[in-house]
Amino acid sequence: MSLKSKFIGALIGSAIGDALGAPLEGNSMEEVNFGGDWKMISGRYTDDTEMMIGVAESLIENRGFNGADMAVKFIQNYHARRGYGPGSKEALRRIRGGESWEDASGKLFGGKGSYGNGAAMRIAPVGIFYYDNADKLREIAYKSSHVTHSHELGKEGAALQAFSIALAVQGTEKEAMLHDLKEFVKNVIYKEKLRKIEALLAEEADKKAIVFELGNGQEAFNSVPTAIYSFLRFDSFKDAVVYAISLGGDTDTIGAMTGAISGAYYGEGAIPVEWVERLEEGKKGRSYIKWLGEELYRVKFFND
Ligand SMILES: [Mg+2]
Known part of the structure; x- marks a missing residue:
């Protein structure tokens, strides 16, 4: 499979997971599992x-x-109608008011910064662009997080998500991926979550156990590992993303992150056409997102 298809797949996959999960955001796992067919409602x-x-x-x-x-x-x-999280909203308000991007986010949440998943949910371009350089990827994941999410756990979640996408671009075997992720991650909370992923994959755990052990919330550490698990457990883009959303909670973001890793792994062509066609078009819709993937590929490899 071509690298270009993986670059585009990561971005389109992320948008698809987001749009598919969006109507269900905030519902519990029980509420989300209505037993119906999974359709993209609004795109x-x-x-x-x-x-x-x-x-x-x-x-x-x-x-x-x-x-x-x-x-x-x-x-x-x-x-505003796209439903921004409180951390991003406040950081961007401060920057608009004249504070530097280095300073603004650190003032949130009593000076601790946000550890929400707002940096991880948008990290796909960093994961593909720096897919072949883990040190650079970590550096840029941390920095791009810092614009809105400066807490160590928010940054580490974004770096872990970016590195998962990078390994998917490389086509790393899924068994080896978990090992590489464990080597990469520095924070103990994420190390523990990766250990849990391994155990849960071995026992084919039910959804209740996944939500309990890995989480389905807005904290980066309660959603990035859930997306990684959803990707690792299944063998197709569709199955992974549907499963991720069926866990309830922060469905758009967990869907987006699972879609980004899966799209990078399986490529653009593995994303169901009926979902792509339903994804919104317009000025910055699906054609534009696809073009961004092509541009990142062009800048990386040809730099013209
Ligand atoms: Mg959202």
């Missing part, structure tokens, strides 16, 4: 994709990371 994406677009645009225009510009992209793309 509208949320803040996850809107911010992912900003990350991609900024990496392309700057041929790499530029924090001040990335913050500007987030502010320019912002539409």
Whole structure:
């Protein structure tokens, strides 16, 4: 499979997971499991994709990371109706008010910064662009998180999600992937979650156990591992993303993160066409998102 297809797959996959999960956000696992067929209801994406677009645009225009510009992209793309989290909203409000991107996010939550999944949910462009350099990937994942999410757990969640996408681009065997992720991650909370993923995969655990052990919430450590698990457990884009959303909770973000890893692994062609066609079009819709994937590929390999 071509690398270009994986680059596009990661971005489109992320947007698809977001749009598919969006109507169910905040419902419990029991409420989400209605037993019906999984259809894309509106095809509208949320803040996850809107911010992912900003990350991609900024990496392309700057041929790499530029924090001040990335913050500007987030502010320019912002539409309140996309449902932004409180951390991102407040950080962007401060930056718009004149604070630097280095300082703004650190003032949130009593000076601790946010450990929500708002940085991990948008990280797909970083995961593909730096897929072949783990140190650089970690550095840029942390920095791009810092624009809105400065807590160590928020940054580490974004780096872990980015590295999962990178391994998927590389086509790493799933068994080896868990090992590589354990080597990569530095924080003990995430190390423990990765150990749990391994145990839960071995026993084919039920959904209740997954939600209990890995989480389905808005904290990065209660959603990034859940997305990784959903990807590892199944053999197709569709099965992984449907499963991730069926766990309830922060469905759009867990769907987006599972979709990003799965799209990077299986490529654009493995994403169900009926979902892609339902994904919203327009100025920054599915064609534009696909183009961003192509551009990231072009800038990385041809740099013209
Ligand atoms: Mg969202």
